[in-house]
Structure formats: C-alpha cells, structure tokens
Amino acid sequence: MIFIRAAAFFAFASGVYTQSQYTATGTAAIAAAQATARTLSPSSNIAGLTFNRFVQIFLENQDYSAAIKDTNLAYLASQGITLTNYFAITHPSQPNYVAAAGGNTFGITDDSTHYISSSTKTIVDLLENGGVSWSVYQEDMPYSGFEANYKNQKTGANDYVRKHKYGNPHPHRLAKSKNLTMFYHDLDNNKLPQWMFITPNMTNDGHDSSLATAGSWSRNFLTPLLSNSNFNVDGTLVMLTFDEGTTSGTNQIYAVLLGSAVSSAKVGTKDSTKYNHYSLLSTVERNWDLGNLGQNDVNATPFF
Ligand SMILES: *[C@@H]1O[C@H](CO)[C@@H](O)[C@H](O)[C@H]1NC(C)=O
Ligand SMILES: *[C@@H]1O[C@H](CO)[C@@H](O)[C@H](O)[C@H]1NC(C)=O
Numbered sequence: 001m002i003f004i005r006a007a008a009f010f011a012f013a014s015g016v017y018t019q020s021q022y023t024a025t026g027t028a029a030i031a032a033a034q035a036t037a038r039t040l041s042p043s044s045n046i047a048g049l050t051f052n053r054f055v056q057i058f059l060e061n062q063d064y065s066a067a068i069k070d071t072n073l074a075y076l077a078s079q080g081i082t083l084t085n086y087f088a089i090t091h092p093s094q095p096n097y098v099a100a101a102g103g104n105t106f107g108i109t110d111d112s113t114h115y116i117s118s119s120t121k122t123i124v125d126l127l128e129n130g131g132v133s134w135s136v137y138q139e140d141m142p143y144s145g146f147e148a149n150y151k152n153q154k155t156g157a158n159d160y161v162r163k164h165k166y167g168n169p170h171p172h173r174l175a176k177s178k179n180l181t182m183f184y185h186d187l188d189n190n191k192l193p194q195w196m197f198i199t200p201n202m203t204n205d206g207h208d209s210s211l212a213t214a215g216s217w218s219r220n221f222l223t224p225l226l227s228n229s230n231f232n233v234d235g236t237l238v239m240l241t242f243d244e245g246t247t248s249g250t251n252q253i254y255a256v257l258l259g260s261a262v263s264s265a266k267v268g269t270k271d272s273t274k275y276n277h278y279s280l281l282s283t284v285e286r287n288w289d290l291g292n293l294g295q296n297d298v299n300a301t302p303f304f
Contacts, residue, residue, distance in 0.1 A: 022147040022174060030142050037143035039182060040175040041191040044133040048287040050304050051261040052235035056100075056280060057198045059214040060093065060207035063245040067254035072215035076222065076240060078268050080258035083303060087276040088244040088251045096243040100277040103295025123195075123281055124173065126290040133193035135176045137183040139201040144182065145174030158202035190230045195284065226258065237261040237304055239280065257304065271303065279303050 024033040045052075064086070067073050088096050094114075095105035101122045108114050127134045142150055151158055176193075178186075180200075186192050199205060200221070206214030218240060225231040226238075236259035245251045255275070278300035285292050286302045 022145050024142075024146075025148065027153065033146075034143040037145055038171065038175040039144040039178060040135075040172065041182070041186045041189070042133040042135070042176065042193055043191050044131055044194055046130065046132050046194060046288055048235065049289070050235075050287055051237040051259075052194065053192070053233055053237065053259075054195045054284055054287070055198065055236065055238040055259070056196070057218070057238070057240045058097070058100075058205070059200075059218065059240070059242045060202075060205040061244060061246060062206060062211050062214070062242050062254065063249040064252040064254050065249070066211055067215075067242065070211050070215035072212075072219035073254060073256075076219055076258065077254075077256045079226075080238075080256050080262050080268075081266050082270045083255040083257070083275055084270045084272045085274045086241065086253055086255035086279075087274070088242070088253050089277050091244055091247050091251070093243050096277060099296070100280050103278060103281050103293040103297040121293050123284060123293070126285060126293065127195050127288075130288050130290045132195055132288050132290070134195040135178055135186070135193045135197075137178055137180055137196060137198045139180040139199065139204065141177070141179040144176075144178045145171075146177075147174070158208055187225075187228065187230050192231065222258065232260050235261045261304065273301060273303065275301055275303050 022033075024030045064084075068077065068082070089099040090096060090105060090109070092111050094111045095108045098108055099105050101124070102120060103122075106114075106120065124134060140150060140152075149158070180198075183192075183198065200214075200217055202208045203213060204217035222238065222240070238258040239255065240258065241255040242253040245253050278296040279302060281293065281297035282300040283302040283304050284290065285297060287304070292298050
C-alpha cells in the first residue's frame with residue numbers, strides 16, 4: 001500500500017504526536033527513532049460471519065489479463081477463488097489506496113501530499129469500534145509509525161513509499177503501522193491481528209521491477225504462511241490483488257481469495273461477480289457486523 005501523505009485520515013492527538021519523530025531522515029536520526037518508536041501488537045478473537053481473519057495484500061500496476069498469465073500468480077489462483085470481474089477505482093495509485101481504506105477517493109487524483117479531514121472515518125475506525133484488532137505491515141519501513149518515504153540505504157532504490165498507506169498520525173495507530181520484520185515477530189509470537197494490510201517493498205510489489213518479480217514474491221511469501229498455523233488460523237481469508245491496472249487498460253485487475261476460509265469445494269473456482277476495491281470494505285463490515293462508512297462501501301457487493 002502506498003502510504004500517502006493523506007495524513008489526516010486519522011485524528012491528530014494534539015500535543016502528543018511529534019511529526020518529526022515519524023519522519024526522521026539520515027542514519028543517526030533513523031537509528032534514534034528506531035530505538036524509541038512505539039510498537040503495538042494487538043490481537044483479538046471476534047468471531048466473524050464467514051471468516052475470522054482478513055489479510056489484504058496489494059501489488060502494483062498490472063492488468064488482469066497480464067497478471068493471470070504469470071506462472072506464480074496463476075498458481076496462487078489455482079489454490080483459491082479467482083475474482084474474474086474485479087476492478088480498481090481510478091489512477092494513479094494513491095486514490096486507490098485511499099478508496100480501499102475510506103470508501104471514497106475524497107477528490108484525490110494524484111500521488112502527492114494530501115491531508116484529509118481528521119473527522120473522515122476509515123475501516124480502521126469501524127474495526128476499533130467492533131473490537132477487531134488490526135495492523136498494517138509495510139516491508140522495509142525503518143520503524144513503526146514511519147511517515148515518510150524510505151530508500152535502501154546502500155543502493156538508493158525505493159523501499160517504502162508513504163503513498164501506499166493511508167495516513168495515520170494518531171500515536172496508538174502509528175504504533176500499529178509496522179514493517180515486515182514486525183510481521184514475522186508477531187507471527188512467531190502468535191500475535192497477529194484479525195485484520196491486516198500487507199504491502200511489499202517497491203521492488204517486490206512490481207512497481208520498480210516486473211510482474212514476474214511481484215508474482216514470485218507473492219508465491220514465496222504466501223506459500224509458507226498458508227501452512228503456518230499461526231497465520232492460516234481457522235477461517236483465514238487472504239485477498240491478493242493490485243492497486244490498479246495499467247493506464248491503457250480497463251482497470252480490471254487480478255484478485256484472488258486464499259486461506260482456510262476458502263472451502264476445499266471452492267479451491268480452483270472462479271467468481272465472475274462484478275467487484276471493486278469498495279468490496280474490500282463491505283466484505284469486512286458485513287463479516288463483523290461493523291456498520292459502514294456511509295461512502296461507496298454501502299452499495300459495494302461483498303465477495304465473501
Ligand atoms: C522494523 O521496525 C522495528 C520496530 O520499530 C525496528 O526495531 C526494526 O529495526 C525495523 N526493521 C528494519 C529492518 O528496519
Ligand atoms: C525488497 O525486499 C527484498 C527482500 O524481500 C530485498 O532483497 C530487496 O533488496 C528489497 N528492495 C530494496 C529496494 O531494498
């Protein structure tokens with residue numbers, strides 16, 4: 001996900017949040033922030049209607065027609081349900097990530113810095129009201145709550161970009177915005193939350209590399225997890241998709257449902273119902289009876 005500077009998606013707790021702490025640059029400042037950044041690993045056990053854990057993973061910028069032909073993505077599709085009529089919302093990246101969190105693009109049409117009203121609700125507000133634990137895991141973010149862009153310190157290649165995440169400046173929420181190191185830490189300690197959003201770095205998500213890289217990362221990442229009982233608990237639903245298609249296409253994107261919540265009878269099947277990123281919200285809202293955001297989630301068809 002691209003953590004955009006649509007920062008005020010979540011309310012600022014004035015006097016508590018120190019923005020500089022979350023946007024450190026330079027080795028020394030990053031090391032200092034790493035040493036003090038607060039990290040939370042909440043868990044919960046709220047029974048859902050059709051699943052008990054939801055894992056949403058976004059790759060970058062490929063059309064369905066190309067992605068479904070990638071060997072590794074085709075393999076993953078064969079292990080679950082392929083949504084053959086799934087669409088992103090718009091272009092470029094950022095408004096898709098915002099839409100998947102808030103049910104609306106809120107007028108954002110680019111990838112630059114935006115602030116959204118602190119009173120604007122997202123899925124995280126609904127999850128918290130319902131007692132459903134959540135975390136966001138972004139590969140190569142240098143420390144929990146980091147709110148800037150980050151490059152590989154040796155090669156200078158893009159690692160983590162904030163446009164892949166919705167802004168989240170409230171301290172207790174920043175502490176749940178973690179890196180993949182923390183994902184494996186939470187996994188090993190059996191402290192994964194019930195709702196999580198995972199996004200690989202800018203190489204592994206395909207943005208700065210290729211569809212083949214995104215496909216092999218996805219298969220290599222998910223295969224061990226699907227046989228890990230700390231991850232694939234009873235009723236786990238994994239949604240692997242892309243933020244958007246290419247600008248020349250129809251914005252139809254690859255979307256596959258995996259995990260123990262997919263019954264063996266459904267493995268390898270296709271679902272041709274028309275869905276889009278707003279269905280990510282309605283699926284979760286219905287499952288845990290969370291109400292809705294009053295945005296495009298209200299009329300979006302849940303896919304599970
Ligand atoms: C990931 O985040 C944790 C918690 O802030 C931090 O201690 C760790 O150094 C980070 N890992 C990497 C590889 O940057
Ligand atoms: C992205 O992560 C992979 C490991 O998953 C690592 O090999 C690669 O160097 C990272 N990319 C960058 C630009 O740091």
